[in-house]
Amino acid sequence: MQGILIIAPNWIGDAVMTQPLLARLKAQYPSSKIDVLASTWVAPIYRACAEVNEIIEAKFEHKQLQWGLRKQLAKELQVKNYQACFVLPNSFKSALIPWLANIPFRIGYRGEFRYGLINLSFDNPSKVNRPPMVEHYLALSQLLKDDEVNPPSELTPKLNVSSLAKQSVEQKLALADINPKALLVFCPGAEYGPTKRWPTNHFAELTRNLVEQNADAQIVLLGGSSDHELAQNIVLQSGNNPHLHNWCGNTSLDEAIALIGIAKAVVSNDSGLMHIAAALKTPQVAIFGSSDPAHTPPLSEKAKVIWLNLPCSPCHKKICPLGHLRCLNDILPPQVLATLNTLQ
Known part of the structure; x- marks a missing residue:
């Protein structure tokens, strides 16, 4: 697995809680390059994550489809030949870019009419019985694993301060x-x-x-x-x-x-x-x-x-x-x- 793309959540706290997933993926695929597509306001979180190779910042706006922007981003990402993409937000629009970019494995939770856009998925947990968010994101790594057992994961996020x-x-x-x-x-x-x-x-x-x-x-x-x-x-x-x-x-x-x-x-x-x-x-x-x-x-x-x-x-x-x-x-x-x- 040479190229992995992460579609980042839109909230700072949620973004922090995705770091153990990045660490797990890096342990599973040591030679992979993990890139993150993130809105400008959460991009600094991924600058503080040691596992990230490149951050692609986009000026996403809340509750806006921004169809032109998403098509342009998909075109730019397609040439990078990612093998897998983890779509961490639950929205329909967040799943559009990896689908348009023809990334083979598009991984995430089901929801908001994403059938087809996401092709490796779990059901969303009920609101009554929700797991901690770190475990929620970390579980997605199971959808890509081969027959090997997942490496043990640290469940506490870790960030680095830039000099x-x-x-x-x-x-x-x-x-x-x-x-x-x-x-x-x-x-x-x-x-x-x-x-x-x-x-x-x-x-x-x-x-x-x-x-x-x-x-x-x-x-x-x-x-x-x-x-x-x-x-x-x-x-x-x-x-x-x-x-x-x-x-x-x-x-x-x-x-x-x-x-x-x-x-x-x-x-x-x-x-x-x-x-x-x-x-x-x-x-x-x-x-x-x-x-x-x-x-x-x-x-x-x-x-x-x-x-x-x-x-x-x-x-x-x-x-x-x-x-x-x-x-x-x-x-x-x-x-x-x-x-x-x-x-x-």
Whole structure:
């Protein structure tokens, strides 16, 4: 198997959880070149994966077919003569490119009228009995195997920090007069919605508590540009604490990976940045609300999960259907601080 193409998921956390699949494929086919077709916003995850040969970036847009772009990409990919393609998103449109590119083995989960486009497939697991996402992706490697037993797989994703990104963030930290040895990272956003976001006033109180405990602490708020206003609320509610820095929207994802990699600890919601922290083995506290830590846990021995496991959760709703959001409101800053203090 000389050439393998991966059609990457569209979410950062999901992309992180595909890394063990890449490692398994590299172990099964050591001489293969694994390329990844990814949207521009998840491409940095694959730049941090040692198994990847080439990343083909595409400006995919959510919920858009972009037929012309997909035909053009298929034409460009056809000349590379891939033997197999793993289509990791479940959508119809994600399966079009490898079919148009005439890649012989097109592997993925069934769904959304993909019959024919995918020719080696598994049924999608039910929403009630879903396996952890790493295992969900890893299972696809079984569809290509010969009679040989699959090599053992590491179920914890592993990312590498690029030297270029590390150099960039070290310069930014120096300009902001932040000592890297005193750096903590807060990730207050979650693209999914409010039921995954720990309240901003709780983050603000945690900031005050941390600075009272350690006057040298420096806290950087990380996230995308859509998280900037949310993070600014934390800054205001903390009393414009000089130890708190809102960098949401002011770093690339490559730089965010590097910052998380050098941080002493991370406090995050269930988000893509949570999975990045786990893959970098940075000590972390992961706060869960409406989602299920059994399905998407931070896969690291240095991660501590806080989840109240209320009777109403996990509801997987974007807005609390009961209107009280107790699953997050009732996780108080002293509990998070105490958990943070147990991290090694």
